[in-house]
Amino acid sequence: MAQGKIYVSALEVAERAGVSRSAVSRTFTPGASVSPETRSKVIAAAEALGYHVNQLARGLMRNESGIVCLIVSDMATPYRSSLVKALTQHLQNAGKIAMLINTDRSDGSVDLALRQAIRYRADASIILSGLPDKSIADLCLKSGQRLVLINRNDDQDGTLKINLDDREAAGRVVTAFVRAGCSRLAFANSDAKTPSLMAREEGFVDAARAHGLDVIVERHGGTTYESGKVLAQKLMTRDVRPDAVFCATDLLACGFLDAARHQFSLSVPEELCVAGFDDIQQASWSSYNLTTFAQPVEAIAQEAVSWLGDEMDADLRRSRSSRRLHADLVWRGSIRAG
Amino acid sequence: MAQGKIYVSALEVAERAGVSRSAVSRTFTPGASVSPETRSKVIAAAEALGYHVNQLARGLMRNESGIVCLIVSDMATPYRSSLVKALTQHLQNAGKIAMLINTDRSDGSVDLALRQAIRYRADASIILSGLPDKSIADLCLKSGQRLVLINRNDDQDGTLKINLDDREAAGRVVTAFVRAGCSRLAFANSDAKTPSLMAREEGFVDAARAHGLDVIVERHGGTTYESGKVLAQKLMTRDVRPDAVFCATDLLACGFLDAARHQFSLSVPEELCVAGFDDIQQASWSSYNLTTFAQPVEAIAQEAVSWLGDEMDADLRRSRSSRRLHADLVWRGSIRAG
DNA sequence: GAGAACCTTGCACACGCTTGCAAGGCGGGC
């Protein structure tokens, strides 16, 4: 009784329905050949007994578990959690299921996560943070597992890389700042030096230079609210205060705005223009009202999941292995109108 | 090549190591009897071939998949995502793995989710939102699956119910409001009528009554930032404005605060005291600086996961089937000091 | 009405693993 009675198997259903076990199997296999009457007998019996196909066994046979691993750190962060949500939802719609692995801990934890994915014979892994060791990634691919990298630009063959047009987006912010009459530009970054963060930084600096403007770059900590505050301290205590700052992330921007307003009593956007990136929920809250770039979360999820569903041979897989999506600028109140 | 070579099996490892398949199996089974030399031969071979135990097959045999289903809606919400994160982490530490199921869609979706859990022979399901149909919950239990309900007070036997002391917490807010000299109390709630939300509301109303005070209760929409704003509209346009309002949730409180400050130009806590519940990240942001109750997220996760790990017979399971945790009051600046 | 084409169904094998069982090897106690 401690080990409650086990699950009911297809055999029991077959016996009750007076058919063979294969008939049961076929009833629950889309596209298999079963007569309507057999099917209904089976379904009735299954219903009565509370039968549910054992996906473990099915996965074993089909060599396709239906599991997709989501490998992620900082998952309680607004942007990450919305991405995880979208991915989970899209996977469900596609008949797959999400397995969640947290990699906040040590550094080899992405590798550990991929090992776990292999053990569960996941059909694919989607990596939202960190980068896997080449050898383990190769093992995944060789085993027939698909790999999606979001916002990491590793050049691993056979994976789908989804990125945004970070550089171009950064350029558009410069334009907006210039139109607003700003000239003392700054970039507030975390020092995580993630590919996408660096792309924004470099894009910003380059575009500013094209306008003949220099940029003060400051980096600190992780991409958190607190880091945003610290960055504000650093930038706003300089001899010459910037009048426009692009924060690499909305979370940074929120911290930055709070510090700028409450500690330095600056009014935004009159004395200071600020832009962020991600368009997290909080960016639209009236205390922040932040002009920012929207992560196309739905499009990312859509793209990733549909790629997983695609039938494809090795060539096609390689040819479509990189997607670059567009980040829309969402105008709110933290930049003066041009 | 389209269907990349399959995974390497224990048999191949056995052949390479010159031992039997059982030896390989035992090497990767903690506590099994293998001599050190055999073990090291096996490990070497496994390493060389890139072998990883197939958890699907292992789960099939052991009747224990290692999978735990997290059934959740609104997972991009700050509180929910932090709970999901904590649970995922604790499960990993316990050697289990989290399967994530989103139930934002239709209403029977919790049942669908549990069906999915059954199909994957999950060892347990943790339900963070919604309530399962009795029959399907019974099926889970009968199949030997464990069920944890967080903040839902269904009275299903054999499940672990984790709740907070919502009523008592609400009472403590009343005390704080009274100490601050407030007398026109209001409660801002969503109209979701979730057990925990209603417990807070009733606890607040009752405690106020014990102090001889009436409470204006307003309910609207989901537990979102936007609902908080609407609730502020409703409460602040009354003939007699409340001077203290307890929001059922931090998200409501943030919306409420923003509307109160920016639309009604009220200063908090001078003219209006506000309290929330959950202690989400944003509550500590300086724009809000919200006095609130901390969801003991870690303790909840700890409690749930350790219960899952417990060996227990039916009696013990029933006797420990309900846990009530304490929510600490986190003092910040949205209530005047007494 | 006969033969072909098609649909349905059961059999049996395969998937990769765990584990009870028995046999073998080894050392220790008398």
Add this chain to the structure above:
DNA sequence: GCCCGCCTTGCAAGCGTGTGCAAGGTTCTC
């Protein structure tokens, strides 16, 4: 020297499913 017990190891049965194959049944065509 013998017997007992322990540790290790291989064998083989089984977990619950999918699916190729062949046999049987039905329908269609001419």
